Amino acid sequence: MKPAGFLCKIDKLGRIVVPKPLRTKYDLNIDDTIELFTDDESIILKKYKESCIFCGSDENLVSYEGKAVCKSCVAKLSKI
Ligand SMILES: [Zn+2]
Incomplete structure (x- = not known):
């Protein structure tokens, strides 16, 4: 895993904004479902594919x- 080159703040509702270049690179669009994966120190976001x-x-x-x-x-x- 390598840094994506962006820092994001979590807002008061716990939300983050995925920067546009990353949304474009990973084909993330409005209303797509994101699946979250975790290990001891990380959270990984992946576009959910059934x-x-x-x-x-x-x-x-x-x-x-x-x-x-x-x-x-x-x-x-x-x-x-
Ligand atoms: Zn099968």
């Missing part, structure tokens, strides 16, 4: 009981 709960693929997804499953895993599950 993915299969079994294999992690983000292609050919269908929804089942509110969960995303790819068609490949659906085919595998149907053989069980």
Whole structure:
């Protein structure tokens, strides 16, 4: 992990503004969902991409009981 070259202040509601160059670089747009990851010392922001709960693929997804499953895993599950 390397510094992005920006310092941001947290406002009184706990919000930060992601600088425009970073939003552009990482294709972050209004109403996109951001997923937060943490370790002992860091918070990492990533654009949320829905993915299969079994294999992690983000292609050919269908929804089942509110969960995303790819068609490949659906085919595998149907053989069980
Ligand atoms: Zn899958």
